[in-house]
Structures are given as structure tokens and as C-alpha cells.
């Protein structure tokens with residue numbers, strides 16, 4: 164369209180003050196704060212302005228686009244956006260079980276119940292009910308952690324990155340920490356072992372090569388300033404081919420000989436050996452402790468399936484010095500997390516119960532046949548709702564994700580959806596804009612919904628959302 168035509172269209176956009184005088188907008192003002200309504204109107208009008216600026220032909224912007232009846236839903240949407248939480252539930256159809264961008268682990272019902280209960284009122288967070296005196300927030304979960312891990316001492320803090328920082332700062336500030344070049348991990352969010360080491364006040368002493376590190380490499384690096392031997396789980400990558408690494412047991416032997424503590428950052432620690440359920444063998448927390456490691460750290464919201472937390476376990480003497488570090492106050496865990504973590508840990512007293520109740524474990528161990536049945540059910544629901552796409556059941560691979568079990572995929576069932584009149588990319592974008600948003604991925608120009616991470620109560624929401632999204636992109 165010509166610049167003149169565009170100018171004419173832009174001038175037709177109603178003024179905010181005119182709109183504020185209409186009965187319909189006055190009704191909105193009765194329900195919402197005036198500043199919110201005004202901003203909602205401004206945002207709604209801006210969307211119309213952008214549509215005019217983007218349009219190729221003047222005819223594309225019909226007269227009715229300027230009508231109040233057409234604008235009101237836009238205003239309502241823009242008002243709703245301001246008064247509803249930005250952080251909200253989303254449906255994970257990606258099949259990545261521990262999806263860091265989507266909040267890692269959903270909590271168990273028991274954890275949720277306890278979290279709400281503790282959040283609603285006051286609690287004995289730092290109050291010893293037996294003594295009627297000040298207590299410790301760390302005491303609530305320490306006993307069960309020691310029972311599950313057979314460690315002598317433990318504490319929980321904000322997250323595992325903090326746990327690594329706190330332990331390095333306590334045990335090795337001003338000293339050297341020996342770590343293999345094959346284990347200088349970077350995980351998402353700019354957490355790099357060498358950088359954390361620097362901030363902790365310790366000096367990194369790299370040994371070995373990327374693919375091979377031997378016990379003698381560690382031994383030769385030991386000197387009078389050595390404070391700690393560190394082993395880091397290579398959570399999100401694996402070195403393959405001509406490789407060699409030193410086991411925790413060997414490091415512990417070496418540590419004993421030179422009277423040096425050994426720390427193991429497990430990344431994604433778990434109390435259950437998931438190889439019994441067809442997943443790759445990863446060392447459990449108990450195994451790491453049993454190997455004689457002095458300090459073990461891991462996340463609360465990776466394989467453990469609880470809330471974000473950093474768990475530190477180890478020998479009593481070292482744990483007492485870690486607890487006494489003033490930095491722990493800056494990294495401390497909050498009461499909501501603590502409530503959810505304690506309930507999660509209680510489930511681990513029985514392996515069967517943990518697998519049944521903790522969503523992360525349940526999703527990782529659900530039988531393939533069960534996923535097939537669910538795929539069939541969701542396929543029927545979606546087909547009922549729409550004739551605008553082909554919906555096919557396919558065999559796929561889910562990822563464990565979240566810096567847990569690197570490279571590990573698990574066979575799954577998924578739905579492959581191909582819109583008849585639009586691209587899979589358009590469908591994927593539309594699904595993300597729904598309420599609740601549905602996050603899925605694309606392969607071979609088909610939208611893939613992996614049943615492994617879809618929760619049982621999300622089926623009808625997905626089917627309905629699919630109908631809305633397909634209608635919109637097929638118009």
C-alpha cells in the first residue's frame with residue numbers, strides 16, 4: 164500500500180481518551196485498576212498499529228478492525244496479561260524429563276501438600292518444639308539424608324552450584340584443588356567449574372588431558388598447598404574413544420595417603436540405582452559415600468525429583484566446618500523448599516514408593532506399553548477435536564535431560580501431527596501462546612508430542628488447545 168493509504172489507516176486508530184469514555188471500557192474500569200486498563204488499551208492499540216505497518220495491501224486492514232467490538236477482546240487480553248503471573252504452569256510435551264528451561268522436576272503430591280501446609284501458616288522452621296527453644300532449619304532433613312546415604316553429616320542449601328562453591332570455599336580457599344582436565348564441566352547458565360573455583364578463593368590445578376587422566380597425574384600435582392582432590396561428574400557430555408579416568412575409589416586411596424580430603428560433585432545424585440529400570444548405570448549417592456568420599460554434592464531437582472536445592476553430605480568433621488562457614492547463611496535454603504524436599508526424601512524410604520510417587524522417577528520408568536496406550540488415547544481425543552491435521556502414532560526417543568545421564572535416550576511413544584494447511588512451525592508457535600502454553604518440538608516438519616512428559620490430567624487441555632491452535636493457523 165502507499166504511504167498515504169497507510170497514514171489514513173493509522174489516523175483511524177481510536178484515541179485512548181475516547182475509548183475511556185465508552186460504557187464498555189467504563190465497565191473494565193470498574194473491575195481493574197485504571198492504570199492497568201489504560202496500559203491494556205495502549206498495548207491493544209499498538210497491536211493494531213503494528214498490523215497496519217506490516218500489511219501489504221490497504222484492503223487487508225478491514226473497517227471492522229477499528230470497531231470497539233473487535234478491539235475489546237484485545238484490551239481484555241492485554242489487561243489479563245498484566246494481572247496474571249508471568250511465571251506459570253506449562254505443558255511439557257518435549258519428552259525431556261529433567262528440562263531445566265521448563266523447571267526441571269515437577270513435585271510429588273506429598274511434597275506439594277507439605278509445601279502448601281508450611282507456607283500457609285507459621286512453622287517450626289527454626290524452633291525446637293521439644294526444647295521450646297531456638298532450633299536449626301537444617302535439622303529437619305539431616306536425619307533422613309543420613310539414613311538414606313549412610314553419611315555422617317549433611318546439610319542442604321539453595322542449589323548444587325552453591326554447594327560446590329561453599330565446599331570449595333570452606334575446604335580449599337587459598338589452596339590448590341586438583342581436578343582432571345576431562346572434568347572441567349560447563350553446565351547451562353554459565354556455571355563453569357574453573358570460574359566457581361576462582362570465586363571460592365581456591366586455585367584450580369588441572370591435571371591430565373581431555374581424554375585421559377591417570378592416578379599418577381593427580382599424585383604428581385600434590386604439593387604443600389594442595390587442599391582438596393575434586394571429582395566432577397561429566398553430567399552433560401561424555402568423552403568417548405581412547406579414554407581413561409581415575410575412579411573415586413582410587414582418588415580416595417590417594418587422599419588417604421596424603422591426608423587430603425576428596426570431594427565428588429555428582430551433579431544429579433539419586434538414591435535409587437536406575438539401571439534396574441533399564442537406564443544407564445550411574446553411581447548412587449550411597450555408593451559415592453561408601454567409596455569413602457569425604458564430601459558429596461548434588462542437586463535436589465535433577466534425578467532426585469524434588470525442589471531446587473543443593474545437598475551436601477560427608478564425614479562429620481568436614482561437614483561441621485562447612486556448616487560453620489558464614490557463606491552458608493547467604494546460600495541458605497528457604498522453608499518452602501525445605502518442606503517439599505523433606506516430603507520427597509520420605510518417599511525414598513521405600514524404593515517402590517519413590518518410583519510411584521515422584522513424578523521424575525515415574526516418568527523415567529513408565530513401561531513402554533503404558534505410553535503406547537496413552538498415545539492412543541490422546542490420538543483419539545485430538546482426532547475427535549479436529550479434522551485439520553493428520554495425527555499419527557510413532558515410536559520416538561525421550562531424553563533424560565538436565566545434566567543427568569548424558570546422551571541417554573529412552574524409547575517412547577509420541578504423536579506426530581502434520582497440519583493440512585500450515586507448517587508444523589506455525590503450529591508449534593501457536594501452542595506456545597496458549598493458556599497454559601504447550602511446549603513441543605518439530606521433526607521432519609511434523610509436531611511431536613512425546614507422551615513421556617505429558618501428565619495424565621493434561622490430555623483434554625492438549626486436545627482442546629490443539630483444536631484452537633489448528634483453527635487459528637488454518638484460517
Ligand SMILES: *Cc1c(COP(=O)(O)O)cnc(C)c1O
Pocket residue numbers: 322323324325327348350354395396397398399428429430431461462463472473565566
Ligand atoms: C547441575 C550441576 C551442577 C549445578 O547444580 P544446580 O542445582 O543446577 O545448581 C553442578 N555440577 C554438576 C556436575 C551438575 O551437573
